[in-house]
Amino acid sequence: MSRVVTTYHQRVAQEKRALIVAAATALFLELGYDRTSLARIAERSGVSRATLFKQFPSKAALFDAIVTESWSTADEGEPPPAGNVVDGLGAIGRRYAELLSRPQMTDLFRIVIAELPRFPELAHAQFSQGKMPYFESVRGYLLAEHEAGTVRIEDVDVAATQFLGMISNYVFWPKLLVPGWEVSAVRIAQVVDEAVKTIAARYGATGASGE
Structure with missing residues (x-):
């Protein structure tokens, strides 16, 4: 009982x-x-x-909770195992697109942008507690793939930025700035697939799995 x-x-x-x-x-x-x-x-x-x-x-603690929940995913945990960069980046890309498509993510960025001049600590919280931990997980995955020999990446920071940027530049930023901007689920899947193909083509090692 x-x-x-x-x-x-x-x-x-x-x-x-x-x-x-x-x-x-x-x-x-x-x-x-x-x-x-x-x-x-x-x-x-x-x-x-x-x-x-x-x-x-405090309000700061409450805003931290908004950041944490906005960046949380249903399948939180370790990044995909290394060995197949196409499958791994596909899973990461779909997760990222789902995050960016949430209304609360748009709300979070709008709050940060509006309050940045007076409350820069909000932007710091968003960056350090939300965006950077997620970025580090993608960076860690690409580094694992590099160490496994499936890709050859000299700068994993740049590669992670390229991959996430290809998705966010289509899925998220227009939605934040353009009223009524919507992207269909089919189109989002296409955007993620193209981002995966681009990274695999640029960094994939010859004969690596997933090429």
Whole structure:
């Protein structure tokens, strides 16, 4: 019985956390980071102030949670195993495109861009806690493929930037800047496939798996 009760309380806490994060994101977009108080967030989310402060003692902690959840993936874990760069980059590329297609990712970038002049620490949080950890996972994967001999890459930072940039430049940045911009699932798959082929053609070792 105690396990059932514990599970129930955990589910309720997770649901309230999701409500708080959603309310904070909406208010940051509507009013700006500075004008949004934790009390207002509690009111919008429908939770008590005590509940909110228990989970998020400050706006900075709440924004960190927005960053973390925006960059989280359903299949979080280790990058694909090295050995087939086409399959591995395909999996990474589809995961990245799914992340960039989420409304909360667009919201996150809009908050950071709007508040950058007054609150550069938000951009730092987004970069250090969201974008860079994801970039490092892709970089680590390419380095593993290099060490496995499937690719020959002198600068894995450049290669990872090239790969992610080919996807984000089509899937994400126009959506952020152009009202009504939409990309179909079929087109996203094509964009990812072409990015994989480009990296494999540029860096693939002769006779490597996946060529």
